[in-house]
Amino acid sequence: MGAKTALLAFADGDLRAALRDAAPAGRAEAEQAVRRIHPGRRVEWHKETSLDDVHPADIVTNAVVLAGAEVFCDRRLVLGRPSELPEHLLALGAGRRIVMHGMHSVVDWLCFAVWEDGRLVRSLSLSPDSGIIEDIGERYPFELPYWAGEHPVEPWPDDDDDEPYPLPFHPLELGEDALRALFGFVQEGMPGPDDIDEHSVPMHGFLVI
Known part of the structure; x- marks a missing residue:
């Protein structure tokens, strides 16, 4: 699997609905939103892009302002411990x-987290090397089959290593289900009939230094 994501979104309701009905505001509104999440940084226009560019370069922030939601693709906004989200982002x-x-x-690292009105209701971060870094809150229904052992990692046929995979499932497999449940699309695998076409959601890219 070659999946990489770096997504942070603020939504008034169902984020998936906002993305599905995407009627994005212009570049100026996106730039203002980027300045709010990166206060004090220099922000410069970079390029037009789309939601399929979910893991941009280190100094790039892709952003879109929608009716009822703001979505950002930025490696600096995803954390090994999501519970440590900075206060200014919680305030936003x-x-x-x-x-x-x-x-x-x-x-093979995955994290996802959800806050409701500033309160962290679910956070998971894990990788085979670090183990479970953070596991806070009640697990979502899409997670339960993974924790129940229904998606074990099968060894490669020609792998001589007898050590089992150190987690009960592959983080990236759960990550795809989490991406679909929380954002409405997937990176790898066959898109479902209700999935969002991420290429159809335009975003504005900025250099943030």
Whole structure:
């Protein structure tokens, strides 16, 4: 799997509905939103892009302002411990839902988290090397089959290593289900009939230094 994501969103309700009905505001509104999440940084226009660019370069923030939601793709906004989300971002999410999703296929790392009106209701971060870094709140229904052992990692046929995979499931497999449940689309695998076409959601890219 080659999946990588770095997503943070603020939504008034169902984020998936906001993305599905995407009628984005212009570049100026997106730039203002980027300045709010990166106060004191220099922000410069970079390029037009779309929601499929969910893991941009280190100094790039992709952003879109929608009716009822703001979505950002930025590696600096996803954390190994999502519970440590900075206070200014929690303040921006006051009265709203905040959703984080991060994956990195090189190390099989996954995190996702949800806040409701500033209160963390679910956070998971794990990788085979670090184990379970954070596991806070009640697990969502889409997670339960993984924790119940229904998605074990099968060894490669020619792998001589007898050591079992150190987690009960592959983080990136759960990560795809989390991405669909929280954002409404997937990176790998066959899109479902109700999935959002991430290529159809335009975003504005900015250099943030």
